[in-house]
Amino acid sequence: MDQGHQVSGSLPELLFADYGGELSEKIMAGYEVVRPVTLRFNTLKITAEEGKNALKEAGFSFEEVGWYSAAVILNDCTEEDIRRTALYEEGKVYLQSLSSMLPPLFLSPKKGESILDMTAAPGGKTTELAALSRGEALITACERDKLRFERLLFNLKRQGAGRVTALCTDAAFLDDLFCFDKILLDAPCSGSGTVSPRKTARIDALYVERCARLQEKLLRKALKLLKNGGEMVYSTCSILKRENEDVLRHVLEGCGAKVVPVEPPAGVPLLPSADGTLCVMPTAQYEGFFLAKLIKEERK
Ligand code: SAM
DSSP, rough: OOOSSSSSBBBHHHHHHHHHHHHHHHHHHHHOOOOOOOOOOOOTOHHHHHHHHHHHTTTOOEEEEEEEEEEEESSSHHHHHTTTTTHHTSSSSOOOTTGGGHHHHOOOOTTEEEEESSSSSTTOOOOHHHHHTTTTTTEEEEEEEEEHHHHHHHHHHHOOOOTTTEEEGGGSSOOOOEEEEEEEEOOOOOTTTTTTGGGGGGOBBHHHHHHHHHHHHHHHHHHHHEEEEEEEEEEEEEEGGGTTHHHHHHHHHTTTTEEEEEOOOOOOOOOOTTTTTTEEEEOOOOOOOEEEEEEEEEOO
């Protein structure tokens, strides 16, 4: 099974191997933090300005997010407080971590584009893609797990994301005759960027290796389904190189696709990552997260 990868070791050991002592200790400290509630206004239903006014009127205080006008960081508030509001009930806001708002922004969906969200539930990024395209991209959202698929359908409906075709299927078995302008692969992963301190023992090298194999399979499939010249985003909520840079290196070698460097938004805390990719460090406001933008080269 091993192809030179570490298949034994605990999460702290894996972090140490990737980042050394000082950074891995900071990462472990980042797991301990209870982060403030963050949300995204659903601009299919409300403008960011209207949403901010409505939050203030409902007695909430918040900070703005410099790189995204549709996002806010709430002060002294629980997710339950937000769930009790009319804004939430009416699908005008979506509770979402700041890091996980990044991939749709980098995919930059436009009117008329066909976009595959390959592993979509519960739909945070599908609904964000719909909102960013003003409901005018033709989105296909795929999810394998039946219960999570139900949650995806519920969220699509509540958020008013109408032009989304949802498929409950294994994305690895999508017909190769499909061809998309853009693809988001927000891959299933170990969760090493978002894990709570009580659960770090669940993540070890063997589990990470299993995740990486699945990620490589799904990324290969994504590149088959992407049109020539099309762009995609590969993301995970893992900060381990085996699930990120190594997956890209294994799959991209000789396959006619390459990384398009992304500019990190100002203020996002970063871990070192391979050229052009972005790895968010777990901190007081951000969950650990990785993303890379890829382009499939035109055939000559
Ligand atoms: N993008 C989602 C969001 O922002 O709400 C989160 C996606 S979560 C990281 C990964 C999802 O992939 C899980 O819901 C999991 O059930 C699903 N999944 C795992 N393997 C899959 C496969 N082979 N085909 C389709 N979905 C899959």
